Amino acid sequence: MNFSDLGLSPDILQAIQKANYEKPYPIQVEAIPAILQKRDLLGLAQTGSGKTAAYILPILEELQKSSIHKSRSVPVLIIVPTRELAAQVEEVIRMFGKFLPRKVKSNAVFGGVSINPQMIKLNGTDILVATPGRLLDLIARNAISISDLKTLVLDEADKVLNLGFKAELDEILSRLPKKRQNLLFSATMEDSVGQLIDRLLQNPVKIEVKPEEITPELINQTAYLVAQEKKGPLLRHLIQEGDWKQVLVFASSIRTADNLTAKLNKNGIQAMAFHGDKSQGARTEALKQFKGGTLRVLVATDLAARGIDIQFLPHVVNFELPRSPKDYIHRIGRTGRAGASGEAISLITEEDRHHWKVIQKKMKRWVELVDTDNLDF
Template sequence: MTFSELGLSAALVKAVQELAYKNPYPIQVAAIPATLQGKDVLGIAQTGSGKTAAYVLPLLETLQNKPINKSRSIPILILVPTRELAAQVLEVIQTFNTSIQRKAKSVAVYGGVSINPQMMKLNGTDILVATPGRLLDLLSKNAISLSQLETLVLDEADKVLNLGFKEEVDEILSRLPSKRQNILFSATMEDSVLTLIDKLLENPFKIEIKPEEVTPDLIEQVAYFINIERKGPLLRHLIEMNNWEQVLVFASSKRVADNLTTKLNKHGIQAMAFHGDKSQGGRTEALKQFKAGKLRVLVATDLAGRGIDIKELPIVVNFELPRSPKDYIHRIGRTGRAGATGSAVTIITEEDKHHWKVIQKKMKRWVELIDAEKMDF
């Protein structure tokens, strides 16, 4: 199955191909056609299964033949539990948005930052990605209207409820038009999620993707513990000390990737960033140089990094931990392919310790942790 067989337009298929996506994930094969047909969709899937693109691609498709939105009435709402997920979903939307003719205006809103700059961006929004509390704040100020909402996506529903947002979600649902498409994704099916499904979905198309159990036996893994302020110097030290000549470094955001690339180059280590905000020509050139061994370090985000396929890549570095254990496997799986050995290096800070334990437990492998605070660099 290819993306061109899922009912997407040539422009969106081209956008997918330009990111070097090859074949759709199983959840995308199931969810994209169902969403395009206007069905309610229930997806049971872990983070890292490809679910974000499974709903973003068909939603962008539905906007292609619609007029530009010039109001504060939101046609598509994506409700998420955290600001981190809001930023990630927005990045996915913007990445695919670059190559299509009818651009979708997308905005992410969340708490913890000033509401005024967010309010100023909202007019003409096609897709609003929001956390529940900030969405209710905006509604209370009449900054947006949900009266004409066509599609609601509730992503990571179990986490939304576990974080105590049930009352907020109920309040939001009470403000929506009764006739709309609903899409719900959850990693678990606990009682609170089942109650929400009964309330929200009407005869949904059900998809269940069971998590894969993968143990990367051929990959040599090591982790370094360091103070957060010294992560950059540690990475530079490791590159120079080990004379690494072809290093793929993963960052959690485009901003971190750009900043890290700038600092590496400033210290004489040739590096280029690889993410969705880069032009297609820029991404192609960076990957070409890296594959040819002419670029020492490529700094990538997870979304863009999925398209990187290099035989016998020796080193992968997790400058920041990914959101899920499966994303970690995807990252380090760029090395150790086709029977070849490879190395994966992960940099851990104090705030990463718990998440790092979860990743190792899911991977069923414990990784040596070196105290880099005692290293001289």
């Protein structure tokens, strides 16, 4: 199946080609024709499944048929849970949109930064990507209107609800016109998501993309049994001895992330922390440097890392184990993607051993545990 088989116009197909997209992902094959037919859609898919382009491409197609407007009334709204995802989605819109004859104006709005610069840019916006709280702030200031919305996309609906945005979401939905197209994407089908689906979608096309195997074959997993006080030296040893150029390290708390980052830098290993207490500017800069290959180590907490999507990431380290096996899978899934091999390393203390067994049992795979007593570091 090719993109040319999905009902897209020559202009969009040319944009896809110029963006170096070759074959459509399964979710794109099913979603694009349904969205072009103006159907409501339910997409059950994990991060990395290609879902962003699955809804962006047909939305851009429809906008090519409309004239440029100069009002503050937005035709397309994409609601996302985090700042990083907002920026990421808007980046995809810009990537495809820059090749199109009818220029599409997109904006990403989120909290943690000044609202005034965001307000100034909103007039004439075709696609608004927004976190719920900041969207309501802008509506309250009459900076934007969603009363004539044509298409609503709710991306990562489970995370939107899990982060406590239900009240904000209810308020947003109450302000929308009754007649509109609704596209909802979620990685899980929790009860709260099911209730939202019943409320939001009318006779939807349902697409379910089965998640990849819990432990992709291309990910080489290793665990090291190490005393708590020796974790930092071991991590530095692994990075330097292996000459690792790009490493994503997971810490379970902001304090640990900051302390670990400071120690790495003190020992000549360039590192930056990435968590919710960092300003948006600092997070954007850290991610830009890390993706660009100029930053060697990014130390992240789980919540912040939801927005990190790097196609070829060679090394992931669990400096501390996450609370749930599901989070462990999400962490190691940052590597070994798009056909590239990857390495996932976990640092295990004696206190972690029972929890580590639980994670392995859930994965249905046992990982070699290397005793570090004989390692010189």
